[in-house]
Amino acid sequence: MSIQVLEKLQWKHAIGHYVNAWHGGSKPKFPEVYEQLGGNTKEYRAYANRMYRLAHPELRKKWIAKKAVRYQVDEKFRQSLRDAHRKHIQKTKLLVFTHYSESPPKCACCGIRGLDFLTLDHINNDGAKQRLQTLGAKNMGGMHTYSWLKKRGFPQGFQVLCWNCNAAKHINKGTCPHQVRNTRV
Ligand SMILES: [Zn+2]
Numbered sequence: 001m002s003i004q005v006l007e008k009l010q011w012k013h014a015i016g017h018y019v020n021a022w023h024g025g026s027k028p029k030f031p032e033v034y035e036q037l038g039g040n041t042k043e044y045r046a047y048a049n050r051m052y053r054l055a056h057p058e059l060r061k062k063w064i065a066k067k068a069v070r071y072q073v074d075e076k077f078r079q080s081l082r083d084a085h086r087k088h089i090q091k092t093k094l095l096v097f098t099h100y101s102e103s104p105p106k107c108a109c110c111g112i113r114g115l116d117f118l119t120l121d122h123i124n125n126d127g128a129k130q131r132l133q134t135l136g137a138k139n140m141g142g143m144h145t146y147s148w149l150k151k152r153g154f155p156q157g158f159q160v161l162c163w164n165c166n167a168a169k170h171i172n173k174g175t176c177p178h179q180v181r182n183t184r185v
């Protein structure tokens with residue numbers, strides 16, 4: 001067994017003992033809370049973990065530094081972070097779009113489905129103004145808008161449109177040509 005593996009095992013062993021005490025092995029670190037939350041439950045472990053992190057702020061710095069190094073050298077790790085980030089964005093987008101449309105979301109004008117085809121539209125055409133007011137920049141859209149809406153409980157004034165209808169609406173001073181044609185027919 002190499003020295004690195006041995007060190008790792010010893011480290012894991014030591015940490016295991018320590019964490020076990022916090023979590024409630026033979027002698028839990030917070031016996032009262034341990035009793036209250038019904039033993040070594042998920043809730044108790046979350047509590048113990050939180051306390052552990054609060055008691056060891058230096059570990060977070062170490063952890064971040066370690067991740068930063070790994071990010072520099074490990075392409076697989078970079079890719080996994082990118083994937084997780086993308087998944088997170090897609091999940092939030094789906095949640096927000098489902099709220100402003102239906103499940104699965106579709107364009108309010110032409111009815112096309114598919115998350116990648118869709119975008120969020122400010123019904124009153126004041127998107128740039130609103131973004132400036134709430135986010136501090138005109139060109140901050142996408143994920144910033146999605147999480148902003150989610151945080152504020154989905155305020156009114158938005159609808160889901162496809163990129164085509166959205167662009168056409170702006171070119172035609174607020175009405176998609178689809179709608180003009182429909183009213184004429
Ligand atoms: Zn459309």
Ligand SMILES: [Zn+2]
Pocket residue numbers: 109110164165168176177178179
């Ligand atoms: Zn349209």
